[in-house]
Amino acid sequence: MISVGIIGGSGYTGKYLAQFCLNHPDIESVNVYGHSTAGRTLHKIFPELVNQFNDQPILDSANISFEHDVYFIALPHGEALNYVPALTEKNKVVIDLGGDYRLNDDEVYYEWYKINHTSPGLLQLKTYGLADYFGASFYKSNLIANPGCYPTATLLGLLPLTEKFADNIMSASTAAYSGTSGAGKSGKTDLSLSEMDGNVRAYNVNAHRHQPEIEQMLKQFGFNSPYSFTTHLLPVSTGIYATTTVFMYSEISKDKITEAYQDKYSGSSFVRLRDVPPNLRWVIGTNFCDVNVSVNKNVVVITSAIDNLIKGASGQAVQNMNKIFNLSESAGLLKGASNVSVY
Numbered sequence: 001m002i003s004v005g006i007i008g009g010s011g012y013t014g015k016y017l018a019q020f021c022l023n024h025p026d027i028e029s030v031n032v033y034g035h036s037t038a039g040r041t042l043h044k045i046f047p048e049l050v051n052q053f054n055d056q057p058i059l060d061s062a063n064i065s066f067e068h069d070v071y072f073i074a075l076p077h078g079e080a081l082n083y084v085p086a087l088t089e090k091n092k093v094v095i096d097l098g099g100d101y102r103l104n105d106d107e108v109y110y111e112w113y114k115i116n117h118t119s120p121g122l123l124q125l126k127t128y129g130l131a132d133y134f135g136a137s138f139y140k141s142n143l144i145a146n147p148g149c150y151p152t153a154t155l156l157g158l159l160p161l162t163e164k165f166a167d168n169i170m171s172a173s174t175a176a177y178s179g180t181s182g183a184g185k186s187g188k189t190d191l192s193l194s195e196m197d198g199n200v201r202a203y204n205v206n207a208h209r210h211q212p213e214i215e216q217m218l219k220q221f222g223f224n225s226p227y228s229f230t231t232h233l234l235p236v237s238t239g240i241y242a243t244t245t246v247f248m249y250s251e252i253s254k255d256k257i258t259e260a261y262q263d264k265y266s267g268s269s270f271v272r273l274r275d276v277p278p279n280l281r282w283v284i285g286t287n288f289c290d291v292n293v294s295v296n297k298n299v300v301v302i303t304s305a306i307d308n309l310i311k312g313a314s315g316q317a318v319q320n321m322n323k324i325f326n327l328s329e330s331a332g333l334l335k336g337a338s339n340v341s342v343y
Contacts (some may be wrong), residue, residue, distance in 0.1 A: 001026060001027065001028035002024075002026055002027045002028065002069050002070060002321075002325060003027075003028060003029045003030075003067065003068040003069050003070070004021050004027055004029070004030045004031070004068055004069070004070050004071075004072065005030075005031050005032075005033060005064065005065065005068035005070070005071045005072070006018060006021065006030065006031070006032045006033065006071075006072045006074065007033045007061055007064065007071060007072065007073045007074065007075060007083060008033070008034065008061070008073060008074040008075040008079075009032035009033065009034055009042075009058065009074065010032075010034045010036075010037040010045050010058065011074055012181050012309050012313075013074045013097055013309055013313040013314045013317075014032070014074045014314075015045075015046050015049070016309055016310055016313070016314035016315065017072050017074060017314045017317065017318070018030065018032055018042060018046075018049070019049065019052065019053075020314060020315065020318045020332045020333060021072075021318070021332070022052075022053040023052075023053065023332060024318070024331060024332035025331060025332065026325070026327050026331060026332075027332070029068075030056075031056075031059055031065065031068065032056070032058050032059065033058065033059045033060065033061040033064060034058040034059070034060075034061055035060075035061050035062070037058045038058055038059060038060040038061065038062075039057065039058065039060070040057070040058055041055045041056060041057050041058065042055055042056055042058065043055040045058070064083065064087075066086075066087070066090050066092065068092065069092070069093060070092070070093040070094075070095065070321055071083070071087050071092055071093070071094050071095070072095050072097065072314075072317055072321075073094065073095070073096045073097060073098065074097045074098070074313075074314075075098055076098065077098050077099050077100060077113055077115065077209075078100065078113070078115045079098070079100075080096045080098050080100040080101070081100055081115075081117065081118045081119060084096060084100070084101065084119060084122065084143065085118075085119045085122065088122065088142060088143050091142060092142065093142045093144070093321070093324055094142060094143050094144065095129070095144040095146055095317045095320055095321060096143070096144070096145055096146060097146045097313050097314070097317055099113065099148060099209060099213070100113075100115075100117070100145075101122060101123060101126045101143060101145040102128065102145040102147065102148065102151075102213050102216075103123065103212060103213060103216060104123055104124065104216060105123065106120035106123060108212055109123075111212075112209045112212055113209060122143060125141050125143060126141055126143040126144065126145045127139050127140060127141040127143065127144050127145070128145050128147065128217070129144040129145060129146050129147060129316065129317075129320040130147050130151075130152065130155060130156070130159075130217070131270075131316050131319040131320050131323060131329070132156055132265070132268050132269075132270055132271045132289065132319075133155070133156065133159060133264070136323050136326065139320075139323055139324055142324075144317075144320045144324070146313065146316055146317045146320060147213070147312075147316065148209075148210045148213055148312065149178065149210075149240050149306065149308035149309075149311075149312025149313060150176050150178070150208070150210040150214070150229075150231065150240060150242065150312075151210050151213045151214045151217070152240075152289065152306060152311060152312050152316060153176065153240045153241070153242040153289065153304045153305065153306045153311075153312065154174050154176060154214050154229070154242045154244060154304070155214060155217055155218075156271055156289045156291060156304055156306075157242060157244055157289075157291050157293075157302040157303070157304035158172065158174070158218070158244050158246070158302055159217065159218070159221060159264075160260050160261045160263075160264040160265070161246060161257065161260065161261075161293075161300060161302065162218055162221045162222065162223045163221045163222075163260070163264075164256075164257075164260040165248070165252060165257075165260075166221060166222035166223050166224070167222070168248045168249050168250060168252065169223060169225045169246055169247075169248060169249075170225060170247040170248060170249050171225050171226040171227070171246075171247050172223075172225060172226075172227050172228075172244060172245065172246045172247070173227070173228040173229075173230075173244065173245050174214075174227075174228070174229045174230070174242055174243065174244040174245075175230050175232065175242070175243050175244075176229070176230070176231050176232065176240065176241065176242040176243070177200075177231075177232045177233070177234045177239075177240070177241045177242075178231065178232070178233060178234060178239070178240050178308060179233075179234055179236040179237045179238040179239045179240075179308060180233060180234075180236070180237055181237050181238050181308065181309055197235055198235055199233075199235055200232055200233065200234060200235065201232060201233055202230055202231065202232045203231055203232065203233060204231055205230055205231075206228075206230075208229060208230075208231050210229070210231075211229040214227075214229060215227060236280070238284055238307055238308060238309060239280040239283070239284055239305065239306070239307060239308060240305065240306045240307075240308045240312055241278075241280050241303070241304075241305050242302075242303070242304050242305075243301065243302070243303050244301070244302045244303075244304075245299065245300075245301050245302075246299070246300040246301075246302070247298065247299060248298040248299070248300065249298070250298060251297050251298045252295070252298075252300075253295075254295040257293055257295055257300065258293065261273055261291070261293060265291075269329045269330045269334075270287050270288050270289060270311070270319070270329075270330070270333075271288070271289050271290075271291060272288055272289070272290045272291070273291055273292070273293075274290050274291065274292040275292070276292060277292045277294075277303040278290035278291070278292060278303060278304070278305040279305070280305050282305065283305050283306055283307050283311065284307050285307060285310070286307060286310060286311070286315075287307075287310050287311050287315035287316070287319065287330075287333045287334075288306070288307075288311065289304055289305070289306045289311050290304065290305050290306075291303070291304045292304075315333055318331075318332055318333055319333060
């Protein structure tokens with residue numbers, strides 16, 4: 001049985017982490033650590049969790065115990081740097097849900113985050129935990145950089161095509177859309193209901209921090225073509241929808257592309273290949289990523305949808321933990337029967 005510490009458990013992703021861990025069949029204990037919320041209880045912070053599990057106090061993150069087997073870190077960018085080195089030195093499994101260890105180069109990290117990385121040596125030692133794409137043998141480190149929400153949706157859609165046909169890709173462009181919860185729990189005027197209701201807008205154009213993360217992974221699979229990534233806000237609270245258009249040098253048959261995706265995801269618990277572009281509502285509240293691939297001569301359009309707080313954060317983090325401990329990949333993440341046919 002596993003003991004878990006959640007550092008930063010009072011935000012949106014922290015709530016889901018607590019839910020998944022407290023209901024996980026292989027986890028025996030969970031402690032939640034916070035800063036401003038220390039001393040309060042989970043039920044006070046998240047009243048919707050009453051009767052789902054017993055209440056417990058939030059402990060002070062200034063006094064982290066080293067007694068746990070796994071530490072999930074759900075903190076703003078830069079703050080995980082204060083905890084990860086000490087935890088990894090004690091050989092703890094650390095799953096960081098922020099961006100501090102996703103990139104491989106500390107100079108690139110500074111360029112995009114404007115923070116001096118204080119443990120750059122760990123960047124080359126971490127495992128990038130795109131859980132549905134890599135098998136258990138890929139996990140060679142106790143430090144897991146949990147992918148961002150946009151990269152998760154985008155890469156799960158684009159990587160199978162890249163891995164098989166990188167030399168034939170002329171260019172690719174992703175237009176991705178997020179619900180407002182992707183900005184976190186703190187209040188911001190431009191994310192308020194009165195600003196976002198009935199509204200859509202692009203933001204951080206040519207300047208989104210997830211772009212180098214996506215490009216880093218694409219290059220590892222041989223992608224060396226022009227790529228653009230543009231993010232938008234949707235008037236919804238939750239969800240990521242990514243549409244990637246790929247221009248190929250020459251035509252590839254639909255059958256060959258379909259085969260590449262089926263080969264990659266046939267054994268996946270959480271990637272569902274769809275015959276039509278997915279609806280966002282199909283994945284909200286789940287750890288699934290729904291993907292559709294459309295081919296027209298030399299143009300491939302890939303659409304993918306996830307819940308940004310679950311598949312794009314807490315759900316994938318628990319999935320990564322399951323893989324590290326050789327547990328069922330879906331443990332704690334699927335409700336009810338998993339093999340049901342509906343006619």
